[in-house]
Amino acid sequence: MHRHRVALRTLALFAVALLPAAGCGNAAAPAGPAATSTLTEPPIRVGFLNPSGGPVPQPGADTGAQAALSYLNGEFGGIHGHPIELVSCDTDTTPERAQSCANTFVEKKVVAVMDGYNLSSSAALPALTAAQIPLVGMIPFDSVTGAKAENRVFFAAPQASFLVGALQAFQSAGKKSVTLALADTPASHQTIDKLLPVVAKALGIEAKGIYFSPTNPNFTAVASAIAQDNPDVGGLIAAPSEAVCTALVKALRQLRYQGTIFTAACTDYIKAAPQQSAGGALYSSNWLPAASAYAPPQAKTELALAQRYIKAVPDAVPGYYAYGEFALFATFAQAMSAAPETELTGPGVLRSLKGLKDFPSFLGPNITCGSATSPNCTTQMLLFGVQSDGSVKPVTETWITPVHQILAAIPGAV
The missing domain is CATH 3.40.50.2300 (Response regulator)
Structure with missing residues (x-):
């Protein structure tokens, strides 16, 4: 194996x-x-x-x-x-x-x-x-x-790997600006207020974080807030449900947003409208069925x-x-x-x-498990690009390893 x-x-x-x-x-x-x-x-x-x-x-x-x-x-x-x-x-x-x-x-x-x-x-x-x-x-x-x-x-x-890994990959692809949304919770403020600025500065990316209500979200407003700055990448750091992703993608497309729509780990919206979803991106900790054609x-x-x-x-x-x-x-x-x-x-x-x-x-x-400082057995993750046929293709040939120096500043990441 x-x-x-x-x-x-x-x-x-x-x-x-x-x-x-x-x-x-x-x-x-x-x-x-x-x-x-x-x-x-x-x-x-x-x-x-x-x-x-x-x-x-x-x-x-x-x-x-x-x-x-x-x-x-x-x-x-x-x-x-x-x-x-x-x-x-x-x-x-x-x-x-x-x-x-x-x-x-x-x-x-x-x-x-x-x-x-x-x-x-x-x-x-x-x-x-x-x-x-x-x-x-x-x-x-x-x-x-x-x-x-x-x-x-x-x-x-760990949590930090997914933000660090995705932004790192976007930066490598020449994308210079991102606007990402997250449900408004105490943990979200740690991510948007503290982690996102540090990661963006380390990578030389312009990054903006916005919040939406976890109980009564208005995705038309969220989409407008993302699209108004026309960032290279816009979307979600993480999503509480597939319905959230579907609603935001629909709202961004209605506004004719042309950047890369980042949908955290959501996949259901792709099945509903694969051609409209093409060009989007999502992350994962493991291989997904939609990526089977590209899997080892x-x-x-x-x-x-x-x-x-x-x-x-x-x-x-x-x-x-x-x-x-x-x-x-x-x-x-x-x-x-x-x-x-x-x-x-x-x-x-x-x-x-x-x-x-x-x-x-x-x-x-x-x-490899057993770190004295982290409960996680890896820092590696995958970033996928959505294809017009509804499949998702890794943006790199193998697993992405986020920059160690950035993760080392985050408790429990390494």
């Missing part, structure tokens, strides 16, 4: 919110392709901070978790023959809800908790750390969670596998978060299957994951 990776450089960032509902319980594995019931070892329990409820839900993450569970308990064969029993807990933006979920996970004696791109995951950490239950995720959307390495492992890049052989195989299981989930919500969550569970299972069976405990899981070296992650780059 070893894949050839060559590092380039770039600039980009994440700061969105996915939010969940209320209620915890055990999630049974969905009946997916090749699902079986041949696993006879005792199940291992894994928690899931599920962002399917709340004011800005992100149901794609739950789709990915369900699909992954079907695959892992079916044709993958479990972890050392043990089926995975998922303890799913719906969350919202409140720390209180995250704390409640953490208490449930401790009570259920899970060996790890999977983070569903949760904005309040740091509130779960005190209880999980005290119980020696690691938090495992892709991208830490909670900046407090992402600032330290204690009792947590994230397989994808191993990633192409993994995309086909994930797509098969995601499509089998009832009322599936495919998209970036579904594939990201599938990749999280798959990489976790692959890593723990490579570790001794005796490591299927909270401390053992943390020890095994932090010990990963040049490990091929599912749909992602090779990862």
